[in-house]
Amino acid sequence: MEQLWMGDSALTANEVRDRLASASAPGRAPATTTVLTVLSRLERKGFVGRSRDTRPHRYSALLSRAEHTAELMHEVLSASSDRDAALARFVGTVSAGEANTLRRLLDDVVRH
Template sequence: MGRLGELERTVMEVLWDRGVPVLVRDVVDALAARDLAYTTVMTVLDRLEKKKVVRRQRDGRAWRYEAVSNREGYIAQLMLDALDLTGDRSAALTRFAMSVSEPEVEVLSEALKQRDDTGPA
């Protein structure tokens, strides 16, 4: 999947916050404080679509864009992609587990219990 650039992340934040397919104009309006050109936002959305981070659908002569996954799903995929970069996933996971805070340990433990109850995702 790959990491996103700063402007791509900003555009994705709009899509994640909206939660429904939006027009390019909606994104431009949401980012009015950044004073971005319509064509700039359109280009960013086109790049995100090519990266398969967003999908688009026709709406008359325009396109509506929406995130392929939610914010949490995207971050989880980044974490899995990072694990793929190592030759030793177990070592990387162990190092990660040893570095998280106690509240995060509790969240992970609860998630693993839920997984055990329902089976792998």
């Protein structure tokens, strides 16, 4: 469903439904009420904004896909080892000096 906000300007629930209908197989299009439910749920979670000065209300994405991804990665990469047990990263934070040492080691390995 999300793809729809990523591309375009603000849409009404009906327009969202029409786009979904044309994108999915015939007979599998969701009802407008379903779309509205999903939209309001997304609004509560802070993904979608609603402009109330027109009727029907128009919905738009608050952040682009790339912005969301950047935010997510920032959270993941700055989650230092002793803050939360929520995630496990493959390699933790590495300083510039250490990175150079590793690069030299890597060159040795690759050359062999």
